[in-house]
Amino acid sequence: MPRETSSTASNSPVAGSGPASGDATTTRAGRGWLWSLLGGLVILGGIAAIPTLGSDTLTSNWTIITMYIVLAQSWNFIGGFTGYSAFGNVTFFGIGAYAVAVSFLSNPKVISPYDPQRPQQFFIGLLAGVVISAIFAFLIGLPTLRLKGHYFAIATLGTSVAVEEIVTQRDVAGSGGLASPPFPPLSLHIAFYYGFVALALVCLLLTTWLARSKFGYALVAIRENEQAAQTLGIATTWYKVGAYVLSAIPTAIAGGIYAYYSSGFEPATVFTSSISVTMVLVTFLGGSGTVLGPIIGAIIFEYASQQFALSSGQATSVFGYHFGSDTLLGVAIIIVAIALPQGLVRVVQEFTRRPVAGGAGASGNSRANQFVEGVRRVRKFIAANGI
Amino acid sequence: MSANLSPPTASETILELQHVTKRYGGLPAVDDVSFAVQRGEVLGVIGPNGAGKSTMVSLIGGSAAPTSGKVLFQGQAINTLPPHRRAHLGIGRTFQLTQPFTGLDIRENVMVGAFFGRRGLSRSQALHVADEVLARVGLAHKATLKGDQLTVADRKRLEVARALAMDPRILLLDEVMAGLTPAEVTDAIELIRSINRDGVTVLVVEHIVRAIASVSDRVLVLHHGRKIAEDTPDTVLSDPKVIEAYLGERYAKQKQAEKDPAQPASEWMEGLA
Numbered sequence: 006m007p008r009e010t011s012s013t014a015s016n017s018p019v020a021g022s023g024p025a026s027g028d029a030t031t032t033r034a035g036r037g038w039l040w041s042l043l044g045g046l047v048i049l050g051g052i053a054a055i056p057t058l059g060s061d062t063l064t065s066n067w068t069i070i071t072m073y074i075v076l077a078q079s080w081n082f083i084g085g086f087t088g089y090s091a092f093g094n095v096t097f098f099g100i101g102a103y104a105v106a107v108s109f110l111s112n113p114k115v116i117s118p119y120d121p122q123r124p125q126q127f128f129i130g131l132l133a134g135v136v137i138s139a140i141f142a143f144l145i146g147l148p149t150l151r152l153k154g155h156y157f158a159i160a161t162l163g164t165s166v167a168v169e170e171i172v173t174q175r176d177v178a179g180s181g182g183l184a185s186p187p188f189p190p191l192s193l194h195i196a197f198y199y200g201f202v203a204l205a206l207v208c209l210l211l212t213t214w215l216a217r218s219k220f221g222y223a224l225v226a227i228r229e230n231e232q233a234a235q236t237l238g239i240a241t242t243w244y245k246v247g248a249y250v251l252s253a254i255p256t257a258i259a260g261g262i263y264a265y266y267s268s269g270f271e272p273a274t275v276f277t278s279s280i281s282v283t284m285v286l287v288t289f290l291g292g293s294g295t296v297l298g299p300i301i302g303a304i305i306f307e308y309a310s311q312q313f314a315l316s317s318g319q320a321t322s323v324f325g326y327h328f329g330s331d332t333l334l335g336v337a338i339i340i341v342a343i344a345l346p347q348g349l350v351r352v353v354q355e356f357t358r359r360p361v362a363g364g365a366g367a368s369g370n371s372r373a374n375q376f377v378e379g380v381r382r383v384r385k386f387i388a389a390n391g392i
Numbered sequence: 393m394s395a396n397l398s399p400p401t402a403s404e405t406i407l408e409l410q411h412v413t414k415r416y417g418g419l420p421a422v423d424d425v426s427f428a429v430q431r432g433e434v435l436g437v438i439g440p441n442g443a444g445k446s447t448m449v450s451l452i453g454g455s456a457a458p459t460s461g462k463v464l465f466q467g468q469a470i471n472t473l474p475p476h477r478r479a480h481l482g483i484g485r486t487f488q489l490t491q492p493f494t495g496l497d498i499r500e501n502v503m504v505g506a507f508f509g510r511r512g513l514s515r516s517q518a519l520h521v522a523d524e525v526l527a528r529v530g531l532a533h534k535a536t537l538k539g540d541q542l543t544v545a546d547r548k549r550l551e552v553a554r555a556l557a558m559d560p561r562i563l564l565l566d567e568v569m570a571g572l573t574p575a576e577v578t579d580a581i582e583l584i585r586s587i588n589r590d591g592v593t594v595l596v597v598e599h600i601v602r603a604i605a606s607v608s609d610r611v612l613v614l615h616h617g618r619k620i621a622e623d624t625p626d627t628v629l630s631d632p633k634v635i636e637a638y639l640g641e642r643y644a645k646q647k648q649a650e651k652d653p654a655q656p657a658s659e660w661m662e663g664l665a
Contacts, residue, residue, distance in 0.1 A: 167522060219507060230491045232487070233487070233491035233554070235476050236485055236555075237474045237476075238509040238510075238558060250421075296533070
């Protein structure tokens with residue numbers, strides 16, 4: 006949620022008079038949501054244009070980046086808006102992936118890779134993944150969402166480990182969960198790319214809607230003060246479970262697309278907790294609970310991560326230690342937790358925020374002064390929330 | 393003393409507690425308390441620290457469930473209803489320790505009350521209600537501040553405003569005057585009276601005896617979780633049992649010996665607040 010101070014509401018100090026302007030629609034940043042939506046559309050538009058550059062490496066890199074955008078966006082529903090730090094959302098990703106794999110494997114009639122029934126199997130798997138994930142999120146969420154803070158985080162972390170273990174032990178989709186379904190080679194490889202972009206777009210629209218809807222207000226109220234939320238008539242349990250299910254669905258779809266994209270995977274890859282941690286990290290990096298935060302955070306982190314992996318692939322070792330992208334993950338977690346717990350988007354909002362009218366109007370009108378003021382606000386903001 | 397409107401002639405029970413007990417571990421915080429609130433009245437609840445006042449508010453509001461006994465609202469047992477269902481029935485409450493939505497601005501804080509406490513309001517309608525309520529409690533000029541930027545008095549106002557935005561039938565005010573300056577207390581009393589004039593039944597839990605005495609039609613006294621008195625403010629405040637609860641046995645006996653009915657009990661009790 007973008008939050009600038011709305012200027013219209015501050016003009017009605019006289020008790021007894023109604024709203025000053027009669028325009029009761031401005032709140033929470035006024036038109037801020039519109040700018041966020043536009044910004045998101047521009048970014049996603051840019052991403053959609055990348056394959057036209059014709060570089061396969063670039064396209065495959067951005068496929069993964071876009072996937073992480075979707076994962077962060079969907080984590081944002083439960084973690085950002087509702088304030089429940091789910092550390093096991095990779096569970097839904099894995100369920101989505103295995104649902105697609107099992108769907109391809111389960112139809113023995115489909116043997117030939119060029120069987121026209123193949124695409125159908127994919128969508129059946131996707132749908133199954135969505136349904137199973139939603140039900141799973143509902144069943145898991147009902148008891149675990151009673152837990153607060155760390156306890157909820159631990160419980161959700163536990164579910165992903167448990168599901169991974171079940172998939173491995175029950176030989177789902179292959180011995181030890183090793184899945185290499187007979188995916189038909191997709192002549193249009195770019196389909197995965199646009200699958201993720203479309204999913205990110207849907208999530209963007211969903212987030213923008215959430216930032217202004219009744220449902221979204223309920224989630225934010227729960228995040229800000231659950232006890233007060235209940236007392237004011239919010240059915241907190243159902244809203245929380247709703248947010249959890251909502252975050253599970255796009256994650257499962259992303260998992261399903263990833264399954265096809267990867268063409269073969271094992272439980273350790275699609276249930277790894279580092280995917281869960283990345284969802285959390287990039288959302289916080291960008292700004293949790295904001296429209297643009299997850300998108301920006303995912304792009305910055307995943308891009309940096311890929312560059313890092315690339316250079317470390319060429320044997321960059323410091324003090325004899327070979328740095329991989331996991332190192333970057335660790336360092337990024339520390340930096341975000343210490344310096345940027347509110348995320349980049351909020352820092353930028355703080356920078357561009359117009360000072361409250363009548364406040365310390367020491368700054369002149371010149372751009373330089375505004376810049377200095379902005380920097381000062383940002384430093385205060387970081388000092389107040391981080392170190 | 394109670395200058396406000398007396399309860400409607402055909403008095404009708406809106407809220408009733410029947411032998412309600414709440415134990416935390418073995419210790420009863422509220423012990424076999426029964427009373428009824430009439431529609432349209434202001435019922436004051438006083439008692440020393442730890443008397444069980446806030447627990448009682450929680451039992452009515454729904455954030456705690458009674459160990460035994462019944463809570464009836466408009467004749468319906470609400471013991472097992474979660475807080476949000478009680479809110480929809482028309483029970484609004486404030487918290488002794490104020491609970492603002494810190495990240496939302498004041499207007500949105502109040503808007504949440506209208507949005508979820510009432511049925512079928514659109515976003516802009518809810519905002520409209522919020523603006524009206526803010527003007528009424530005197531917070532309109534602070535509408536754009538964040539929930540954690542308010543003074544103690546304004547935080548208490550915000551608590552009341554949020555509950556009011558729900559359009560409650562009964563309002564439970566848990567120590568909304570604690571920590572306020574005398575001038576602010578006067579404002580608060582005026583606000584409670586005006587809310588009551590609009591037909592809202594009010595249950596005021598308070599430490600400040602003077603405030604309670606001036607605003608309540610009837611006063612109920614809790615001590616160690618038990619009800620020790622329930623009557624008009626004057627009668628209750630000159631009750632030896634009540635004086636004893638507040639000041640100890642010796643003082644009560646001394647007081648009894650003096651037999652000075654001319655001095656209203658609220659005056660000496662004020663020193664405690």
